[in-house]
Amino acid sequence: MTRLSTHDAIIIGAGPAGTSVALTLARRGWAVAIVEKSVFPRRKVCGEYISASNLALLDQLEIGDAWRANAGPEIRRVGLFSGETCAEAPMPPARDGPPAEDGPPAKDGPPAKDGRRAKKDGFGRALGRDVFDCLLLQAARSAGVEIFQPCRAVAIDPDGEAQLVRIQAGNETTMLRAPVIVAAHGSWEPGPLPSQLGKTNRPSDLFGFKAHFTGSSLAPDLMPLLIFPGGYGGMVSADHGRLSISCCIRRDMLAQLRKHPGHQSHLSAAEAVSRHLMESCRGVRDALESADVDGPWLAAGPIRPGIRSGYERDIFRVGNAAGESHPLIAEGISMALQSGWLLACELSCAPDGRAGREMAGRRYEAAWKSLFSTRVYAAAALAGIAVSPGSATWMAAIVRNFPQALTLGAQLSGKTKPVPGFV
Known part of the structure; x- marks a missing residue:
């Protein structure tokens, strides 16, 4: 017999975006469920850095103190490693603001715990997703969110003024019913849900890679951008003495590296990328010379x-x-957390029914674009330059002569932009 569970909102995905929505709604009196396909703790391909502008939001979600206790050192410098170039400049501190205003009214429940003065944190830090996601999910569970994990959402169907989400755990099927459905499942994995993206293969596709290292010699307060032929990446000191290194590389360059003369025919993609980073960036070689890969x-x-x-x-x-x-x-984690907060704010003050959801959807899309579109376009322009043949050389030359360009780039990326509702 299939079990039916009814809620005000169903969130598909328990990453930072999904738990940000769930926590905010649950603390405003909503009955919320999260469906997560993976067992936690889990590692993710992610840079793991969180800008200081998010810390008032983490306090609002009531995990700020736990985050501060676990995260790595403050990142006070931004750098560039490309070829033989190793440059650096100050990281711009987050803007200080007055206390947060009260958020939108709760739905059939107590008011949000807004209005607290956020702790002053001028600089961002990094925390592994295997730790961070668990902190968020535990907070959601403590707030009364019902967690279905590990469960996979396999279908979403209309059901009057609500929708039915069919989830599976092994051979067991459960039906969840709610008027509000939130897709927080990311964009990388195709699937049967109408919110999941189809996939096509293009030579210019970017693939992401990530690893942790221990024993690195990278300065703990430095976060360098890595520019190398066919891709880009970053390094940052995270929690428990771990260095997090992540990068993106074009599909065609990856194929070329795996066939590179002198490399064994069975060279894996990860081995090819690791060698390419070491060969292309002196700063990476120096930082990892005595380090050991952790996992x-x-x-x-x-x-x-x-x-x-x-x-x-x-x-x-x-x-x-x-x-x-x-x-x-x-800025991936920042955008995830903040998008969840934006949506929850709009849902909290929207009227019930389809018309209310449509209004919330329009307002949310406008708020999302206002907050994020500039950094999306700026990142696209910089990435296009970074992966173009020969661009690494002149980018390195510009930064060597004008290192303040790194500080300006950090500002353009949104690292100092306050989250709406906390200014």
Whole structure:
């Protein structure tokens, strides 16, 4: 017999975007369910850096103190490693603001715990997704969110004024019913849901790779951008002495590296990327010379940056499902957390019914574009330059002569832009 569970909102995906929505709604009196296909803790292809502008939001979600206790050192400098170039400049601090205003009214429940003065955190830090996602999900569980994990959402169907989400865990099927459905499942994995993206193969596709290292000699307060033939990446000191290194590389360049003369025919994609990074960036070689890899390399993709619909077919989208910037600017987690918060704010004050959802969807899409579109377009322009043949040389020359360009780039990426509702 199939079990039926009814809620006000169903969130598909328990990453930062999904849990940000769930926590905010649950603390405003909503009955919320999260469906997550993976067992936690889990590692993710992610740069793991969180800008300081998010920390008032983390306090609002009531995980700020836990985040501060676990995250790596403050990142006070931004750098560039490309070829023999190793340049650096100050990281711009986050803007200080007055106390947050009260958020939108709760739905049939107590008011949001807004209005607290955020702790002053001028600089961002990095925390592994295997730790960060668990902190968020535990907070959601404590707030009363019902967690279905590991479960996979396999269908979404209309059911009057609500929708039915069919989820599976092994051979067991459960039906969840709610008027509000939020897709927070990312954009990299195709699937049967109407909110999931189809995939095509193009030579210019970007694939993401990520690994942790211990024993690195990278300065703990430095986050360098890596520019190398066919791709880009970044390094940052994260929690528990781990160095997080992540990068994107074009499909055609990856194929070329795996066939490179002198390389063994069975060279894996991760091995090819690791060698390419070491050979292309002196700063990477120096930082990892005495380091040990902590766990296997991860891979994901293809990564398709761009702005997508935030509300379509009566499904809301947050995180990468709504849109994503090139990872070059290290704003993925920030955009995920903030998009979830934006959506929850609009849903909280929208009237019930389809007309109310459509209004919330329009307002959310406008708020999303206002907050994120500039950094998406700026990241696309920079990434296009970074992966063009020969561009690494002149980019390195510009930064060597004008290192303040790195500080300006960090500002353009949104690292100092306050989250709406916390200014």
